[in-house]
Amino acid sequence: MTPPAKVPVTILTGFLGSGKTTLLNRILSEEHGKRIAVIENEYGEVGIDQALVINADEEIFEMSNGCICCTVRGDLIRVLGNLMKRRDKFDYVLVETTGLADPGPVAQTFFMDDEIRAEFALDGIVTLVDAGHIEQQLGRSDESTEQIAFADVLVLNKTDLADHDRLDQLEARLRDMNRMARVVRSEKANIPIETVLNLSAFDLDSMLERRPSFLEPEYPFEWTGTYTLQPGRYALRLAEGPDPEMSLVAVANQGSSDTELREGAEWCVRRYAEEAEALLPDADLPIDKHINLQLQASGHKSFFLQVDAPMQLGLFAQHTAEEFDIQLLNTADDAVVPVQAERTWVAQHEHDDEVGSFAIERDGDVDSDKINAWLGKLLRESGVDIFRMKGFISLAGEANRFVFQGVHMLFDGQPERPWGDEVRRSQLVFIGRNLDEASIRQGFDECLV
Amino acid sequence: MSDQTARGALRPGWSAIVDDYAIAGDWALNGALLVVGDAAGSVFGFEGTSGTIRWQKRALHSSGLLAMAMHPDGDRFATAGQDGQVHICGADDGAVRHTIDLGRGWVEHLAWSSDGNQLAAAMSRRVYVSDASGTLLWQSDDHPSTVSALAWSGAEQLATACYGRVSFFEATSGELAQKLEWKGSLVSLILSPDGDIVACGSQDNSVHFWRRSTGEDSMMHGYPGKPSNLSFDQSGSLLATGGGKTVTVWNFAGSGPEGTRPGELEMHVQPITALSFAHQGRRIASGGRDGGVVAWSLQSGGNGVAIGAAFVGELIGGLAWRPDDRCLAAFDASGGVTVWRIHRQ
The missing domain is CATH 3.40.50.300 (P-loop containing nucleotide triphosphate hydrolases)
Structure with missing residues (x-):
């Protein structure tokens, strides 16, 4: 039947x-x-x-x-x-x-x-x-x-x-x-x-087609650029921009592939969580530190970087390069160092409403016992505040995608089409009131195999 | 469609098809006729022994039939539908004898008093009581929500269930005699034959019951689904309940069922959709969403064994034992009507 x-x-x-x-x-x-x-x-x-x-x-x-x-x-x-x-x-x-x-x-x-x-x-x-x-x-x-x-x-x-x-x-x-x-x-x-x-x-795929960025995490920075630098002294020059100050993390040995940029971004989120050190123009730029460039003065401002061995520099900036006309110059000849790779990120911004939403996206499989236990606990404890959730999960040992949706603490899921050659991954979207995004993300990550 | 390879006590009798989902049916004229109503609003009279159509009334209710109730004498029956009407029809020819027009709304439930002198019909938040010739005697005020079930306590009182409440009305005056309140959506209602025990299935997957003589009430939790189907045996000691794949039987004899383990009848692979005790003894028939029909023989405690099973393939919408319990009829979602002879071991 x-x-x-x-x-x-x-x-x-x-x-x-x-x-x-x-x-x-x-x-x-x-x-x-x-x-x-x-x-x-x-x-x-x-x-x-x-x-x-x-x-x-x-x-x-x-x-x-x-x-x-x-x-x-x-x-x-x-x-x-x-x-x-x-x-x-x-x-x-x-x-x-x-x-x-x-x-x-x-x-x-x-x-x-x-x-x-x-x-x-x-x-x-x-x-x-x-x-x-x-x-x-x-x-x-x-x-x-x-x-x-x-x-x-x-x-x-x-x-x-x-x-x-x-x-x-x-x-x-x-x-x-x-x-x-x-x-x-x-x-x-x-x-x-x-x-x-x-x-x-149920179908998150069609949603992704419409809005490819909707699952992307938000970052405290909007722009990343990478540069290949030979030994020498460099100046980071900024024109006047929309903000009297700007947060920045300069990373040594930042790769330029998309994966490396994402990894760098994740690493920089933690740097950004640390307190920023205010840096006045003409000062030397520390590496791997959260700094806050002081840009109140009019005209161009420069910050300097001493490079003793060849390196791949990554800049993770609160604003896009365009907004401040950010340029990296070799002080020996004032030549502009070309950007090797750059990308923008979905910027974090203030959420005025109590009600909000976020997405989790992770490659790989999750353990079905762990995710059951975690979701059960989450829905029991926070179900009242979780209005809706939906997505799909890659369960270890299962040939098919598991799709689900939920309303408050009610959960409905079923196996869907087979994974086939597709990269196995999970995507979850939560919408609710005052959700603790960090702990939900962490909870999910602990279910990964 | 129907699989006639019945086992055990269920021996093939006859089968037939009506136009749409067979919503309700019952035996008339002492078992000589089986009356079946379908969702499209048609009603059929089948010869009890052969299944030959004696009469058929197409589109008795223009936008669909919702309920049917056989008169205790078996010589007439009432039907109700989405057209806001109630018909009282003769069983011998199916002709409409009386019509009650309740206005705009769905008439979802019907019940005859035990003496057959009164007919109760529920539409939206009200219940309407008429005499056997369709003359309206009284109607209730608005209930707190749509009336979800009806049951008579003999011929004296009418019980109604709705969200949060069972109400008892005096049969003659319509006066509200008693309210049993409990915060929950009551989806089914049954009274024990002596009228003392009131049992209701609730949307929150429990069965709540009251004893009117003592005012005590209890609740039975743990059903996987909502218990929409309830049936008392004629002695009033066993209450069979659906609410999942298992038929759960509570024993009211002695000090139970509080604190006792119910009988659990397991054979269906999908939830129970119909339950009916035989008129005599401790036999019960169950039907499921799985399209299976099982006849059980119970012990006094409520446990029992399957004595026969058959598969008709579609959700069982109703079951009816012939007055002499020698035949069992099942009505299913695809319009199938299946009758088995009950083989006595």
């Missing part, structure tokens, strides 16, 4: 006025040949030809154990349970929540209830954001924050209500809160149906 394919479910959230009904109308009126059942809580005017629309009063059922992660939507369990009995089953289910809904219980319903779980799969959560009003809403309610944190797709709607710069800022803030979500902009919820249906929220 092969298990029947589960019916995918999209959850549509967003504050009142964010455009949910407009989007719903668009989806339902588009020619897509799918049989869609819509379960809605707000009595909107939805014109339907090919879909079934069911109004269900939101019934939030808490459990006697008091755990918020076990809270489910009783009305959904009932309605979906009955829907699934029809032979002309639906290809798709869309659940619209009320504007003030906490998305947790809706999403949890698809993990918690064994009967629902057997028939349906949460495909994704789409949150509509009113570009003109979201900033006020974020300040006022936990629900709007959580709706953003839970989303797989954030539709930044009503873009006509904000200017371009403001939209960019808004998008950056949303991305901060939820790195996992794809952000799309729209004026009148006029987004293609593929944006909200069949998201395959």
Whole structure:
């Protein structure tokens, strides 16, 4: 007996006025040949030809154990349970929540209830954001924050209500809160149906295709350049730039391959964690130390480096070379030393919101017993603050990728396609409130084989 | 579709197919007829011995059937659906005798009082009670949530379950007689034959029960799933519960079931979806998501052995023993209706 394919479910959230009904109308009126059942809580005017629309009063059922992660939507369990009995089953289910809904219980319903779980799969959560009003809403309610944190797709709607710069800022803030979500902009919820249906929220690969940098760690420096230096005396010259000071670590013997640059970056993160030593212009640049170049004076400033034996110099700078027109000159002839390799990093920045997200990416296998124990403990202890997580794991001894997603302390995973020739690695994304990123990273690393 | 190679006590009888998921069914006319309703809203009357269709009513409920209840006399039955209607039909010809229109909503549960004089129907947060000819007698106020189950205590009181509460209403006046409260989503409800024990399956994978005579309540934890299916034997001493692949049987005789080990009946490979004690004795039938049907013979303590098993291939939506317990009918998700003769060893 092969298990029947589960019916995918999209959850549509967003504050009142964010455009949910407009989007719903668009989806339902588009020619897509799918049989869609819509379960809605707000009595909107939805014109339907090919879909079934069911109004269900939101019934939030808490459990006697008091755990918020076990809270489910009783009305959904009932309605979906009955829907699934029809032979002309639906290809798709869309659940619209009320504007003030906490998305947790809706999403949890698809993990918690064994009967629902057997028939349906949460495909994704789409949150509509009113570009003109979201900033006020974020300040006022936990629900709007959580709706953003839970989303797989954030539709930044009503873009006509904000200017371009403001939209960019808004998008950056949303991305901060939820790195996992794809952000799309729209004026009148006029987004293609593929944006909200069949998201395959499990699928991190498609997300990486869209945003290759989303799993990259953030670093306290933005730029790295490497130089091949012969013995001599060199000047690091900076023009005036955007900041009166800049942190820097100069590394001896820095390789230029991407792997070596990454290794160097990891090493420099620890240097950056040490207290910086202020360095005035014309001073000598110490190697392997966190220094803070004092750039208050006007005009060009230089710092010097004495090289006694050939070396590969790496500079890890808080700002890009471009911003300060950073140049390395040989003092013998004032010739510019060419950069051998350079790259920029995703810069760390202040996170204003309590809600944030981060990703872990590691090559190699993890021990399945260890990761089970670690995840179990993590979800038990921090499940309330972990809104969502998803990713894939390379389990030692397993031929297939293990994909998973979770909502609060609920976890759902399954073996997926075989690894084949692909490099075995793991990727995990966490979104939550006040998450202890460092300890979660460390916990995961301890599970590596 | 159906595999007729039954073993043991389950001997092949007949099988048939209805139009859609067979949601509910029961024996009528002293076992001469089997009435089956499907999700599309059609109802069929099959000759009990041959499976020949005596009558069929297509699209009795336009947008789908949700519940069916056989009258205790077996001469009529009630159906309810997504169209907000309840029909009372004659068993001999399937014709609608009376219709109750409750308005816009899904009528999800039906139950006849033991004397057959009253019919309770649950729609959304209310329960509606009518007489046997469909005249509405009373309706409840709004419950705290949608009513999830109904059960009669004889002909005197009607019990309803919803989130956080079991309510008892006086049969004639509709007055609220008793509330048993407990914070949890109650998904199933059953009363012992004497009406003293009230058992509910809960969304949090437990069974909660109360004894009305003493006011005591208890909770049985540890189910892997939610116990949607409950069945009492006719003596009221054994309560069989689903909530996983195992049928868990609690023994209420003596001081139990608190502090006792339940009987555990293991054969299904997927969760239980239907449970039904026979009308006499300690035989019980179980059906699963795996499409298996097992007949068990229990000891007084609740443990037991499988006396027959069959595989019909699709999730078992319901089971019904013929009034004389000589036949067992199963209704499945693909619309299959399978009847076995019970072989007496």
